[in-house]
Amino acid sequence: MSVAPVTTGTGDQPTAGTPAPAGTPAPAGTPAPAGTPAPATRGNRVGGGLLDPGQLLRSLPDALRKLDPRTLWRNPVMLIVEIGAAFTTVLAVADPSVFAWAVTVWLWLTVVFANLAEAVAEGRGKAQAATLRQAKKDTVATRLAGWTPGTAASAYRQEPVPAPELRQGDIVLVEAGEIVPGDGDVVEGIASVDESAITGESAPVIRESGGDRSAVTGGTRVLSDHIVVRITQKPGESFIDRMIALVEGANRQKTPNEIALNILLAALTVVFLLAVVTLQPLAIFSKGYQAAAPDTGAVTDAGVTGIVLAALLVCLIPTTIGALLSAIGIAGMDRLVQRNVLAMSGRAVEAAGDVDTLLLDKTGTITLGNRQAAEFVPVEGRTAAEVADAAQLSSLADETPEGRSVVVLAKNWFGLREREPGLVPHATFVPFTAQTRMSGVDLGAENGRPTRRVRKGAAAAVMKWVRDNGGHPTEQVGRIVDEISGIGGTPLVVAEHVDGEPARALGVIHLKDVVKAGMRERFDEMRRMGIRTVMITGDNPRTARAIAEEAGVDDFLAEATPEEKLALISKEQEGGRLVAMTGDGTNDAPALAQADVGVAMNTGTSAAKEAGNMVDLDSDPTKLIEIVEIGKQLLITRGALTTFSIANDIAKYFAIIPAMFAGIYPSLDALNVMRLSSPTSAILSAVIFNAVVIVALIPLALRGVRYRPSSASTLLSRNLLRYGLGGIVVPFVGIKLIDLLVQFVPGI
Amino acid sequence: MTMTTAGVLFVLSLVAALVAVHKPLGDHMFRVVSGTRSSRVERGVYRLVGANPAAEQTWGVYARSVLAFSAVSLLFLYAFQRVQDKLWLSLGFDAVVPHGAWNTAVSFVTNTNWQSYSGESTMGHLVQMAGLAVQNFVSAAVGIAVAVALVRGFARSRTGQLGNFWVDLTRIVLRILLPIAVLAALALMLGGAVQNLSGGTEAATLTGGTQTVPGGPVASQEVIKELGTNGGGFYNANSAHPFENPTAWTNWLEIFLILVIPFSLPRVFGRMVGQKRQGYAIAAVMSLLALASVVLTNVFELTGGGTVPQAIGAALEGKEVRFDVSNSATFAAATTLTSTGAVNSFHDSYTPLGGMMPMINMMLGEVAPGGTGSGLYGMLVLAVLTVFVAGLMVGRTPEYLGRKIGAREIKFASLYFLVTPALVLIATATAFATGNDSTTLNVGPHGLSEVLYAFTSASNNNGSAFGGITVNTTWWDTATGLCMLLGRFLPIIFVLALAGSLARQTPTPASEGTLPTHRPLFVGMVVGVTVVLVALTFLPALALGPLAEGL
Numbered sequence A: 001m002s003v004a005p006v007t008t009g010t011g012d013q014p015t016a017g018t019p020a021p022a023g024t025p026a027p028a029g030t031p032a033p034a035g036t037p038a039p040a041t042r043g044n045r046v047g048g049g050l051l052d053p054g055q056l057l058r059s060l061p062d063a064l065r066k067l068d069p070r071t072l073w074r075n076p077v078m079l080i081v082e083i084g085a086a087f088t089t090v091l092a093v094a095d096p097s098v099f100a101w102a103v104t105v106w107l108w109l110t111v112v113f114a115n116l117a118e119a120v121a122e123g124r125g126k127a128q129a130a131t132l133r134q135a136k137k138d139t140v141a142t143r144l145a146g147w148t149p150g151t152a153a154s155a156y157r158q159e160p161v162p163a164p165e166l167r168q169g170d171i172v173l174v175e176a177g178e179i180v181p182g183d184g185d186v187v188e189g190i191a192s193v194d195e196s197a198i199t200g201e202s203a204p205v206i207r208e209s210g211g212d213r214s215a216v217t218g219g220t221r222v223l224s225d226h227i228v229v230r231i232t233q234k235p236g237e238s239f240i241d242r243m244i245a246l247v248e249g250a251n252r253q254k255t256p257n258e259i260a261l262n263i264l265l266a267a268l269t270v271v272f273l274l275a276v277v278t279l280q281p282l283a284i285f286s287k288g289y290q291a292a293a294p295d296t297g298a299v300t301d302a303g304v305t306g307i308v309l310a311a312l313l314v315c316l317i318p319t320t321i322g323a324l325l326s327a328i329g330i331a332g333m334d335r336l337v338q339r340n341v342l343a344m345s346g347r348a349v350e351a352a353g354d355v356d357t358l359l360l361d362k363t364g365t366i367t368l369g370n371r372q373a374a375e376f377v378p379v380e381g382r383t384a385a386e387v388a389d390a391a392q393l394s395s396l397a398d399e400t401p402e403g404r405s406v407v408v409l410a411k412n413w414f415g416l417r418e419r420e421p422g423l424v425p426h427a428t429f430v431p432f433t434a435q436t437r438m439s440g441v442d443l444g445a446e447n448g449r450p451t452r453r454v455r456k457g458a459a460a461a462v463m464k465w466v467r468d469n470g471g472h473p474t475e476q477v478g479r480i481v482d483e484i485s486g487i488g489g490t491p492l493v494v495a496e497h498v499d500g501e502p503a504r505a506l507g508v509i510h511l512k513d514v515v516k517a518g519m520r521e522r523f524d525e526m527r528r529m530g531i532r533t534v535m536i537t538g539d540n541p542r543t544a545r546a547i548a549e550e551a552g553v554d555d556f557l558a559e560a561t562p563e564e565k566l567a568l569i570s571k572e573q574e575g576g577r578l579v580a581m582t583g584d585g586t587n588d589a590p591a592l593a594q595a596d597v598g599v600a601m602n603t604g605t606s607a608a609k610e611a612g613n614m615v616d617l618d619s620d621p622t623k624l625i626e627i628v629e630i631g632k633q634l635l636i637t638r639g640a641l642t643t644f645s646i647a648n649d650i651a652k653y654f655a656i657i658p659a660m661f662a663g664i665y666p667s668l669d670a671l672n673v674m675r676l677s678s679p680t681s682a683i684l685s686a687v688i689f690n691a692v693v694i695v696a697l698i699p700l701a702l703r704g705v706r707y708r709p710s711s712a713s714t715l716l717s718r719n720l721l722r723y724g725l726g727g728i729v730v731p732f733v734g735i736k737l738i739d740l741l742v743q744f745v746p747g748i
Numbered sequence B: 001m002t003m004t005t006a007g008v009l010f011v012l013s014l015v016a017a018l019v020a021v022h023k024p025l026g027d028h029m030f031r032v033v034s035g036t037r038s039s040r041v042e043r044g045v046y047r048l049v050g051a052n053p054a055a056e057q058t059w060g061v062y063a064r065s066v067l068a069f070s071a072v073s074l075l076f077l078y079a080f081q082r083v084q085d086k087l088w089l090s091l092g093f094d095a096v097v098p099h100g101a102w103n104t105a106v107s108f109v110t111n112t113n114w115q116s117y118s119g120e121s122t123m124g125h126l127v128q129m130a131g132l133a134v135q136n137f138v139s140a141a142v143g144i145a146v147a148v149a150l151v152r153g154f155a156r157s158r159t160g161q162l163g164n165f166w167v168d169l170t171r172i173v174l175r176i177l178l179p180i181a182v183l184a185a186l187a188l189m190l191g192g193a194v195q196n197l198s199g200g201t202e203a204a205t206l207t208g209g210t211q212t213v214p215g216g217p218v219a220s221q222e223v224i225k226e227l228g229t230n231g232g233g234f235y236n237a238n239s240a241h242p243f244e245n246p247t248a249w250t251n252w253l254e255i256f257l258i259l260v261i262p263f264s265l266p267r268v269f270g271r272m273v274g275q276k277r278q279g280y281a282i283a284a285v286m287s288l289l290a291l292a293s294v295v296l297t298n299v300f301e302l303t304g305g306g307t308v309p310q311a312i313g314a315a316l317e318g319k320e321v322r323f324d325v326s327n328s329a330t331f332a333a334a335t336t337l338t339s340t341g342a343v344n345s346f347h348d349s350y351t352p353l354g355g356m357m358p359m360i361n362m363m364l365g366e367v368a369p370g371g372t373g374s375g376l377y378g379m380l381v382l383a384v385l386t387v388f389v390a391g392l393m394v395g396r397t398p399e400y401l402g403r404k405i406g407a408r409e410i411k412f413a414s415l416y417f418l419v420t421p422a423l424v425l426i427a428t429a430t431a432f433a434t435g436n437d438s439t440t441l442n443v444g445p446h447g448l449s450e451v452l453y454a455f456t457s458a459s460n461n462n463g464s465a466f467g468g469i470t471v472n473t474t475w476w477d478t479a480t481g482l483c484m485l486l487g488r489f490l491p492i493i494f495v496l497a498l499a500g501s502l503a504r505q506t507p508t509p510a511s512e513g514t515l516p517t518h519r520p521l522f523v524g525m526v527v528g529v530t531v532v533l534v535a536l537t538f539l540p541a542l543a544l545g546p547l548a549e550g551l
Helices: A053-065 A076-094 A098-135 A239-248 A256-277 A279-289 A306-316 A319-338 A346-354 A362-366 A384-395 A401-414 A459-468 A475-486 A519-528 A541-551 A562-574 A586-594 A606-611 A623-661 A666-671 A679-703 A712-742 B003-034 B040-049 B059-082 B098-109 B125-155 B165-191 B218-227 B248-272 B276-302 B307-312 B324-337 B352-363 B374-392 B407-433 B444-459 B474-503 B520-550
Strands: A140-144 A158-162 A171-174 A184-188 A190-194 A205-208 A227-231 A341-343 A357-361 A372-378 A428-430 A438-443 A452-458 A490-498 A504-512 A532-536 A555-557 A579-583 A597-601 A614-616 B201-204 B210-213
Touching: A053 A098, A076 A098, A076 A256, A076 A306, A076 A319, A098 A239, A098 A306, A098 A319, A098 A679, A239 A341, A256 A279, A256 A306, A256 A319, A256 A346, A256 A623, A256 B374, A256 B407, A256 B520, A279 A306, A279 A623, A279 B407, A279 B444, A279 B520, A306 A623, A306 A679, A319 A341, A319 A346, A319 A623, A319 A679, A341 A346, A346 A597, A346 A623, A357 A362, A357 A562, A357 A623, A362 A532, A362 A541, A372 A384, A372 A401, A384 A401, A384 A438, A384 A452, A384 A490, A384 A504, A401 A490, A401 A504, A438 A459, A452 A459, A459 A475, A459 A490, A459 A504, A475 A490, A475 A504, A475 A541, A519 A532, A519 A541, A532 A541, A541 A555, A555 A562, A562 A579, A562 A586, A579 A586, A579 A623, A586 A597, A586 A606, A597 A606, A597 A623, A623 A666, A623 A679, A623 A712, A623 B374, A623 B520, A666 B520, A679 A712, A712 B520, B003 B125, B003 B165, B003 B248, B003 B276, B003 B324, B040 B165, B059 B098, B059 B125, B059 B165, B059 B474, B098 B125, B098 B474, B125 B165, B125 B218, B125 B248, B125 B374, B125 B474, B165 B218, B165 B248, B218 B248, B248 B276, B248 B324, B248 B374, B276 B324, B276 B352, B276 B374, B276 B520, B324 B352, B352 B444, B352 B520, B374 B407, B374 B474, B374 B520, B407 B444, B407 B474, B407 B520, B444 B474, B444 B520
Parallel strands: A357 A532, A357 A579, A532 A555, A579 A597, A597 A614
Antiparallel strands: A140 A158, A140 A171, A171 A227, A184 A227, A190 A205, A341 A614, A372 A504, A428 A438, A438 A452, A452 A490, A490 A504, B201 B210
């Protein structure tokens, strides 16, 4: 068995996916832009960064520093190992032998390996923190004294203030090319901002006052125009500061499940400590009975030697999981950071694994951003092509996404070239307004009186227009409209009024939500994992139901208001369920705060980011699903390694007990099923295995165990087979192999 | 019919009887512990102790009630023995010596019934009936009450209330233990067990000498000794004595009585949490462990080790011929799988590995099926520990019956699990380290087994003895007394604290993502966790005792 960890795969550098410094292009591995769902069936979907041997070496100094008992006391299992190692060192100095020194060295190595696991996990965070720090340059801000809205910035006294001295509520002016001095909200102006320092995404984003895109983050750079920003952070508590602290794991709090697991490990340690300590009087009694039995390297008239007792203790206490526990936690946070998600606490990551209900906003998460034209339905006597032609004409001036999609569909279906508004002769365009709920065009207005007018818009509005212009819409139009509404679509009626004739409806455009590819499969997966998905939409119940059925979600909340969203979360929690949601607007803030996992979009308002317990830098609401999987993977990794660690003890007993006592009672040699060559080599082999297995499992702890969405029963049987049964078998093989080598060491 | 066939039939008929009875008895117990109407007698009892039957208790109050009741019982029983010589029906015996009285008082209050005295030559009839037999009823009822309180923790939500200890205690004694005890005592008397207040009968022996054959209220005490998994015999020879256990079929009946309540309690659990299958899963874990233990004990005894046993085909030394090897081995397994500790044979004379089995049964924590109540709560704590490790492997914070197993729950479960191994190991090591091991008759591995057995039995509140060592010294009476006291009440406090924190939770509804706790896989895991945890704790000690001797 090699001490160096096995690095599998290539090309995935540890820095992949970390935020790049400002100005450089985003490195490979940056998450796909918002809106693209991750492929649904990739083998090891929740992967993680891999480990290269160089990183182990780089982390070695840190690992040695962590030998300080004042640091180690946080990890009681490893503290016991260190005490054991110190104890054997004293014994080895007092009574040197190859065996004593070999055990001593390997006990110290056990502690170092454990520290190494933690140091490597932290090291990856430190590299990320270093990149972030580059963004956190000490800028000088331009503070505007006594600013009130609506007046030019030049009218105020502009005082230069070092960025770290800015207070909450200060108003600063940021010009093109300058770095935003701290987190805040834009109160005046609009600008394009390069946020790559935080998000790794090089395309600039627009930030403007008012609305849901007003938040700016310190360390980002304004590229054009100028904005006035009200600082919302306290000094030293900027988003970037918090990110640095998080990825460094500087003041990492143990999560609830980690605390519980630590209690169990401590209890097991106490049991084994008792089992080992109380063994001595029994051993002395037995040796006294078999006084004729010769002393061995393990047991003399004075009982079991201190070296062997320490070795036994270290082999029995759950060192494997004790060594890797904190690395697993740090790596879990790290995997989120690699996906550009910042969790404000480890608690939130754990809660993500427990989520029972996912609240997903329809728009942007389940469906593509906007509704799109899907069909032109003509009334009797008209052709679809005529409807398309009229619809296209009336949509030329409609710059809403829905309007654009009509033009695109007309082109795709009937090859109608897009006519530039300026190229249509004698045309007066009527833009869409919320009051008229129509858009259209008046053609041939030579003498101020148009020859043909075309309108497109909400059914009720257009029908009224037809009637106002002397027409009588047929019942058929109403039927088509009802049909389209019935299946969840939005009908837009197209009508024309030719001069001298009554106005008439030509047909109906069917606008529908387009469900993102692969969403149904993902929701099926969620269902297998026991997670209920609820779609949140402002649509009416009928529309909502149609989309919910098409996307395959379990439930929906139609005509949702922020209050109803909050009420839904409370209701689910009342029933004992954990709820996760995403949100970006200020009105989402109460719901984000109430949800057990609230993921705020980075494009959202400061209020939303404050309320949530995670921030997605890519602002991709689909990522909630991945966050849940990372949470589950974190818990599974802990459980798997705990099981493995405890199961390992069986083989160690079969190595050490005959080694200790076969000298007194030869019949106990029957327990030496591995046929290890001598008592000392057996004990040493067990100790070496115990240490080496820690290093061998570091990559697994950092990467997390393989996770595929499936039911609890399937997961349990698979993991139990792999880590339970594996945990029993592997050490038998491992200890035997080590013994085959160790027996040749002189003096063992 | 060979001895093996007879043994197999014996076990199979027991299994069949238990399967048949667990349902009606479980349902009856369920009704008793969830009923609200009190009888006149019960209302009288409540008035007497000043309890309000309608008032529910938090875990702390429930625990204080258990402790207060037990403390009063302990003091009373101690005083009772100390003034025995001045009481009616003392048969002329002296007052019990202080360390003996302390040990016996603790022993009966903790449902252990470890006996460092010889019944027929120490205790008068009044102490036996009004002191010891009363504790046999109430200490068993305390165990059931605590188990019911824990199950209420699983069954209730968003409340701190776990029921009322005084109501539970009274109802369990009057409606469960007493009626069964009366019926079974009549059956035992039919089988030949004695029931009188005689001080002793002079009889002539075959060799022409005379001996005094002591009588007494044996059948009545024998029944509750088994039914309440107490184990304290009227006579020193315990259930090997023909007045306590006259025939093969009374032997069958006594084993049945030992197992019947513990094996029916999972049904109560299933019904209280509203999912009978959860109860069956727990019963399945208990049955698997119990069957494995019974089979192994029988195999080790029937295939016997050593020269003499092999010559006669089995290890018959220390066993009654009327029960033969197999039915003695089965009794030994049953009495140690529960917290009974009654014996119908001399465990010290078993083959080394056969004698190790009762020890392992107790080391498992007496959970298969365990003592009345204590078996169920012990098994549920093990299920909680299993859920904690296994639950993580399904990617959720572990849950059992919708209750999250967090830091607080795992703290109490771990503490519960720590108590008995700590007591056994520390006490055994102290005995050897201080030269109080009393192993004058047997040295070497067998002597070590005797001491290990004694403390395992005391700390797990079993009460059976391997024998072969002198345990009525001040040191032993004090040490085993402490083991019994701490081994009973510390776990009870932790169980009630666990119940309290479970009852406060809002249960999470089960989904596809929840670990199913009623399937064979989970049953197998609880068995595995139980065996592995015990093996890991006690293997070094066992290696120097029975394993060294038997391998």
